[in-house]
Amino acid sequence: MHAYRSHTCAELTKDNVGEKVRLSGWVHRVRDHGGILFIDLRDHYGVTQVLCDPDSAAFADVEKVRSEWCIRIDGEVKARDPELINPKLPTGEVEVFVREIEVLGASEELPLIVFGDQEYPEETRLRYRYLDLRREVMQKNMTMRSDVVASIRRRMWDQGFREYQTPIITASSPEGARDFLVPSRLHPGKFYALPQAPQQFKQLIMASGFDKYFQVAPCFRDEDPRADRSPTDFYQLDLEMSFVEQQDVFDTIQPVLEGIFEEFGGGHKVDKHWPQISYKDAALWYGTDKPDLRNPIKMQVVSDHFRGSGFAIFAKLLEQDGTEIRAIPAPGGGSRKFCDRMNSFAQKEGLPGMGYIFWRKQSPDSIAQERGITVKEVNALVKSGEITLGNEAAGPLAKNIGPERTEAIRQQLGLGVGDAAFFLGGKPKVFEAVAGRARTVIGDELGLTEQNRFAFAWIVDFPIYEKDEETGEVDFEHNPFSMPQGGMDALNGDPLDVLGYQYDLACNGYELVSGAIRNHKPEIMLKAFELAGYGEDEVKERFGALYQAFHYGAPPHGGCAAGIDRIVMLLADQQNIREVIMFPMNQRAEDLMMNAPSDPTNEQLRELSLRVVEQQD
Structure with missing residues (x-):
């Protein structure tokens, strides 16, 4: 017999009953049932229950073992009583009666317990x-x-x-x-x-x-x-x-x-269709270039509904260049309690708050005030069918911009009674990330994000360059080795308009893949780096081998x-x-x-x- 084991701790079945076997592993746990000692013996492959009673010559030694001692046992395979079979274990129909034990490695007191699901720092x-x-x-x-x-x-x-x-x-x-x-x-x-x-x-x-x-x-x-x-x-x-x-x-x-x-x-469901979404659209719709498409929420620009409106904060903001207002639809989020929670979320993110509108069924009170009649008269008109209760917008924003604008927003976003929308404004690069996180929280809290699914999307058309807001200098925003879309012609225009053949693959809110079609032409490579402030000498010094290789017939x-x-x-x-x-x-x-x-x-x-x-x- 092998020095340490004849079987692993996952192999024994009722077909082995009556056999003499040798197992090695770790003491997963020890149980004393009225003088009979039970050990769950564990190795990399599984667990086998072994037992020992005072009739065994090994009993005194078995009594000494503790959790995570590494041991070898010799014994006989026995069938468990039908009522004691453990269907959760591959070895659950049998147990091994210990005849001999060897301690291969004793363990001191453990700093963390292996058995169970305890949490440790x-x-x-x-x-x-x-x-x-x-x-x-x-x-x-x-x-x-x-x-x-x-x-x-x-x-x-x-x-x-x-x-x-x-x-x-x-x-x-x-x-x-x-x-x-x-x-x-x-x-x-x-x-x-x-x-x-x-x-x-x-x-x-x-x-x-x-x-x-x-x-x-x-x-x-x-x-x-x-x-x-x-x-x-x-x-x-x-x-x-x-x-x-x-x-x-x-x-x-x-x-x-x-x-x-x-x-x-x-x-889990694995999506077969992997859409290709431009970097620009991903930022607009999802607030991130690694969107979680299990969440169906798409953000939209709603700036026109706030220009010249009674909500002065957004109206004045839109007078500045490069600003806009975006809405995050929240189907099923139409309660003041949920809207207040999201407002608190925005404050924790460092914003003053987050504007919102929610739509509810029109109340007889609001119709009475609108028409200058009593609630009793309204109820009578509703009962007779002369009036139908529609929906009404609620929240501070709704009061400031009026019913026509709120109705236009509702129709644009495709929302109805019981739904809500949240609003952020300013320069997109400043608030996009917060908007993206808010979209995630809304999707999770309202149960909109589909679980048990892997949803993939290619993000394409990345901009190659960006401008530093403070210095005004242009530098690479993404991979400098990407081929510009349009080649050399694209580099002769505004660098901020240049897109690269660069792409990422997002899955469930994580970036899994990043890549590009490479810039393999030395003259285009020099021009691309020149726009970002790198001279020819610096390119040759830092990327000399690559630059030189491109002079000898490099393939696309x-x-x-x-x-x-x-x-x-x-x-x-x-x-x-x-x-x-x-x-x-x-x-x-x-x-x-x-x-x-x-x-x-x-x-x-x-x-x-x-x-x-x-x-x-």
């Missing part, structure tokens, strides 16, 4: 990650992650791609975040960088004549942490293709991701990258990306388990010709 979970990872949900998450990566690789190979590895130590390159710099021992005073992405290398692979490339690539960015973003490193499915247009990239990645979400999505090419950590987070139905990363950093980009970052020794600093200078307050 993040600091405790990350400091003792090896214990946290023993928990059932973490085992499932990490197994799913491994299976997702394996499935991605198979699907890419099936589409004719080959996987090529790119360097981990390279030169610094601006990809939109801070680099992690690595000092060079052989070249004192100079630094390598960990790659933010394989961007330039994969483009050089295309220039080298390899038609299709992919890689499950580690990327390193010194970023501020968020719930859906690691502060140090992450993995992405990176791909690039030659002789392609934008739609070719879409047609390549969609079946890969669609298949992954169908395979691992737990039966494009691709994208999909965030693996974020994909698995969605599939595992987790709200924080650390739940699907084996050994993540904390919010301060610290590894509490390995004590990183750590102080270098004086010898290490001398070898690197470095000196640490204390920061001055």
Whole structure:
């Protein structure tokens, strides 16, 4: 028999009854039932119930074991009594009577309990990650992650791609975040960088004549942490293709991701139709370039209804250039209580409040006041059918702008009795993000957002440039390596009008994919960087290899990258990306388990010709 096990803790069934077996694993929990000891023995594969009574020679040793001790047991497989069968376990029809036990690894008192669903502070979970990872949900998450990566690789190979590895130590390159710099021992005073992405290398692979490339690539960015973003490193499915247009990239990645979400999505609906929405429309309709299309709410511009109106705040605001008023429809939100809650939400977001109108069934009181008759007379007219109670608008805004304007707003938004609308105004870039968050809250609270569904959308036509409001200088707003729509001709006009062949894929409010058709012509590349204030010498210095390669017959090419950590987070139905990363950093980009970052020794600093200078307050 094998030194440690004849079976895993998930394999035994009633077919094994009567067999002598050997199992190894961890003591999940111990139960004492009147002198008979029951142990749930757990390994990576499952759980088997083992038991021991005083008749066994091993009883005294079994009495000593505690939770999370690692043990080996020898015993006999017995059938459970019918009333004691556990249908939730694959091994629930049997149990193993212990004849011999060996303690492979005793455990001290645990800083966190593996059994059960107790919540522990993040600091405790990350400091003792090896214990946290023993928990059932973490085992499932990490197994799913491994299976997702394996499935991605198979699907890419099936589409004719080959996987090529790119360097981990390279030169610094601006990809939109801070680099992690690595000092060079052989070249004192100079630094390598960990790659933010394989961007330039994969483009050089295309220039080298390899038609299709992919890689499950580690990327390193010194970023501020968020719930859906690691502060140090992450993995992405990176791909690039030659002789392609934008739609070719879409047609390549969609079946890969669609298949992954169908395979691992737990039966959730996976949308087959992935609409293409312009960046401009996404900002208008959803307040974000990563919209959650499970929420049906679309925001609209309603500025004309407030120009010259009795609501002075909006009317005066619209006299300024570049301002507008947007409405967030809220079907089913037509109560003062809900409107007040949303107003409080806006105040927590740093706004004075959020204007609203809600529509309710017209009351006899309001008709009586309007017609100058009594409520009793109104009720009589209603009963006789001479008057029909319609709807009326309520709320401070409705009173200020009057019934004609509120009715026009209602019709534009397609709302009715029991519905509401919320309003934000100013320069769109200032309030769009808050409007987007308000749309999300409204959809969630009113039950409009469809659960158990993965809804995808391509966001296209990104602007390449933006202007700094304070300095007036033009810089890149998005990927500087994207081909401008219209090529060189587009760059001869207003830079702020230039759109790129750049695209993102959004799913359920998260950005899953980002990519572009690349700018592969050196003269267009120089002009594109020139508009953002980068001279020819700087381009050659920072992107020399890429710029030079484009002089030797570079093919048109494009691709994208999909965030693996974020994909698995969605599939595992987790709200924080650390739940699907084996050994993540904390919010301060610290590894509490390995004590990183750590102080270098004086010898290490001398070898690197470095000196640490204390920061001055």
